[in-house]
Amino acid sequence: MACNSSACQSSCYKLGQVEEEEEDLTKATPTTGGGKEALTEINNESKQEILCIKCKTHEPMSVGASGDEGRFCGACFRSNLNGKFRLSVSSHAMITPSDNVLVAFSGGYSSRVALQFVHEMQYRAQKNYDACKDRSLPVFGVGVAFIDEHVGYPKISNQIEKAIEEIKLIVSNLAPPTKELYIVPIERICCSDSMEGRDRLKELLDAVVDTTGKEDLLLHLRMLSLQKVALENGYSRLVLGSCTSRIACHVLASTVKGQGYSLPADIQYVDARWDIPVVLPLHDCLAQELKLLCHLDGLKIVDFHDDLSSGINSLVSSFVKILQQENPSRECTIVRTAGKLTPFHFNKIPEINDSNVPLATRRRQKRFNLMPKESISSESFCPMCYSPLNKSDLTSSIRPADCQSDIFAVACCSSCEFQILPKDPSSMEHFYSLLPQPLIATVKLDKSHNLSLLREKIEDCLLSDCDDED
Template identity: 50%
Template sequence: MQSKAIQSWETSNSQALPAFIIGVAFVDESSVFSLRPKREMETAIEDIRVIISSLSPGDKAMHIFPLENLFSSGSEDGQGRLREVVGMIDDETGRDDFLRFLRMLLLQKIALENGYTKIMLGSCASGIARHVLSATLKGQGYSLPADVQYVDTWWEVPVVLPLRDCLAQELSLLCELDCLKTQQLLDRPCCVINSLVASFVSRLREENPSREHTILRTAQKLKPFSFNKFSANGYHDFLPSRLRPKFQNVDTNESTFSEILCLICGSPFSESELQNLESTKHEAQKKIDLYTAHCCQSCRFQILPAGTNMYEHFFSLLPKSWTEKVNNASANHGSLRDQIADYLLEDDDDGN
């Protein structure tokens, strides 16, 4: 991929080879997972730098950002805020998922600040198969189709999954054959749903290596959302022409996407969640009620603190980019309501 990216003269001879430059981002989560010595983490980061620099010729920017950067504002202690908000999540699985959502938010921040137009994730068929099962167990079935597609254009910087059809074993073998050094992920809690599902899928793979592909193919039969498709005037530009027939164009007549996403995980709202949100908009007395209503049922159950009296402090610790979306939506809704009120007749109006 890197070799093709720097050979612009090749891309001009074939539309099937897109020209692009590559940057590598690494999210440092050591402030949360402090099980490893600091020196060991520094060595791992240095190894990553060496791996990137040893790839094929060409400039490759390396971006290493700690997760607490999302919470830093001026003189505020980002690490303290991160640890505090994570500590308020009682459910281990919810805590693990919350950190995954923060990683994506930080990747978006890195891409925007450095001028990148796409984010490529290393999610492979094995990882997506595990996610399919764990999301089903967590009651996230409605939003599941959004997580198993090649592309997600809802984000400000579109996200693509070029390795979606590759198994983890295939990628490991490729790295071994090409003498590419790999790094082990940080240790994570072993009692969460995600880890239990990973162990289950691993045992299935031992019985039949094709099980992961079977799970993925089953999930792919679910109807994707409009932001999982390429719009007619949009993202065909960065897709190789020989692959374009594999993707559907969005049909505006068939799209039923509500454009309302969960404040925390970014999942589309189901019909029942939309109804709850609409009723809350008219009845909410405090802004905290709107924040809560903008969270999907799964996040409310697994991520929000057990006591409702802790909600206000919890939301105050979240990155501003999350709560600002709700504030802006609430302001627009209030402005529209005022405009409509100007045209309504008073009860004592004579109708003239």
Template identity: 55%
Template sequence: MACNSGTCQSGCYRDDTSIGAAESPPVAKKNEPLNDVVNSRRTTEHLDNSICIKCKVNTTIAASTADVSVVDGGGSDAGRFCVDCFRSNLFGKFRLAVTANAMISPSDNVLVAFSGGTCSRVALQFIHEMQTKAQKNFDASRDRALPVFGVGVAFIDEKTCSAVSSGYLDRAIEEMKLIVSDLAPPVKQFHVVPTETIYSPEAGAKDRLNELINAVSDITGKEDLLEHFRMLSLQKIAIEHGYTKVLLGTCTSRIACHVLEATVKGRGYSLAADIQYVDARWKIPVVLPLRDCPIHELNMLCNLDSLMTVEVFNGTRAGINGLISSFVKLLQEENPSRESTIMRTAGKLTPFHFNRMPEDNDYNGQVASRRRQKKYNLKTKDALLIESFCPICNSPLKVSNFETSSNFDNGKTSPNGIGAACCASCQFQVLPKDPSSLENFISLLPPSMVSQAEDGVRLSQRQLREQIEDCLLSDNEDGT
């Protein structure tokens, strides 16, 4: 029997105002009480979003502070973590990098490269916290079997090749000394070393350095050369004062820029060497424990903990480096994960054999080193290939570029020989094109660079002899 407006009990006609609507009593719609449920659920979700996802108790940084400078930076951790959990998470990245890659052993003496900026300030703070905890464990232990690693701080004074005034730099150095001295014991020695010390105690070192820098016409090449001199200065400090590791505050953001810079400059082969946790191609191994920490997180930590920073030489970069920095900054503003994506993509490159700690560390370091060797498929010591390095930037070279036959004489290299031994990027951006200017440029190089080029030539000759050894006649063979 078909229903009608008078006998229908299902209510199908009650919403129809054209048929019997006046005869039907008003019925509450089923979706009306759901409005309160929906509003309550939205309120609960809003409250949940303001609660730290780790501790589930405290409010997030974004919800607990009204200071825009603290949470602004393109990252999402301000909306996910509370202050304590954020700090713990960031320090956890640092500590994991140190322990998983055997960066520091109890017997080490670590030199922290300190520029006064955000990255080096956080690196100094974190390594200080690790040292303080190790000191407490040492004091509490009965046998005191494990010593506490030492920490020193180094600042490279680049006023000789920069436009920074002496008065401003002196005030900045005093502020850096105050930062280091305010750290709790163990006491950390603070080294201030000018760049010209790469020439050793030599008369006219400043003039020689300035002349060498001015001989480079390319802006990008000049910046890259200064960066390499900075590393040479740190190595010199570490060797003279007995440091066993050099710790850099290189973060994810800086590595992302370096990846694109190296790609544009034609340094794709050597790129994998520069972005690993460990770089042992230097006499004193270099470690990057902040490799997984983006700059906006480091800035946020400095703001939250009121960590004092000093900006000295961190001006606007020029040339290719400046363009890449601006480009990556725009990418980061569009998507906060762009820097991490660039770094992780480049991290898939196969590391070199020197991207691990030497095997003469303690047993804990050896175990961690073997685990990492298996994880990243690093070559064993027996399977290592001897690498040649650019005498200017120390980048590994895929094929030796040394012209051994015509540019090597009695253990010395000619200017053309050193030029040919450099990587393609340094040949294009650093070395002068004019032969007379090139000869003058080579004569101004620090002795360490010249000796490295000569060692590379000897290495190239030895490799060449090993390749053609089967074709050579022995002394007792007459060839007949």
């Protein structure tokens, strides 16, 4: 029994007071069962809070998921990610029934998901074609291209044979329609002979002192190789697995390297400056989402463990990863901000005039793929990286050129001139002789082209025919 003395050094009297208050509270509470009902309602609300935000039925993912993807269940997460892909494809007329699509496959998470989604799209089209009596809608073709770059990255030489076997297995395991696989060594862009091409490419890369410039040169050669495969085999679209995370890194890296003018050309959904238009159907997907989807669906990837980059691109990638860890919306913010830049006129698929293409497809293209009024028109491109050139840079670069190598150097953008071209003018002729023919062919070497640029520069100072007669 608790004492009533306030002088007691123990707290027994306080404990007694608490027990009496609890007893009085229990007597005052009605025993009608309302407490159990209230507790049940609270439990139901708690269960609703941990359900998938879309289907409200299944529990959301928790393993390896964070951010918005952790609020979906597995099925709804996959449906949401595939919806982003299909919206990009349909809104920008990336793939039509008459197309032949080449998927660039590197073995990573992004290209693996791009291949899977394109395959599922083709599989559904094939089922609809088989079920249709008149079979009016053809099924677009799909091919897969892997560019072997181990010559530029010696560290992965011991992994490349195993990687190629895994890639062949991945493509062969896809359900029909069958897909042609192209394994293309990157040195083939320099020469059709493998040994001679390998030696020329090694010598070309050794001539580039800057680490970032060497990485960018390999990136340009990879795109040329993909374009060559697509052209030689009759493909009309080139699908890249570039996602929001990759584009965010490219935005910052290009800004650091002084490529601000040409930046809008690389970050759009469509890039038709090439002979074969390049499309980015995973433009709105995060790398973390694509990695999680591969984990959920058990999609096999080919992982090169060694870090292949050590220049500006790698530093920017590490920086963006840190930003993303602090705030999961950072990558989306970077891409959304860069998306406000004015696009170029080639950042859309050319209008479809093929009568075999359904009218609905042509109307969709006309609706979603209109040319923005503020688009920039650029007909001149850097022969090295094929980035659009500013007119002021083009006219300021007109200077006497003694040989073709000098003309090539003058035609390059400032970024390639600083990072890739040799600093010593005497080495330029040898460097030019090592370049692949597709790079050299992009330069207009005729004098009339240079004279037209010069005339445009001094047009205000020229007298017209009327003034000459006066």
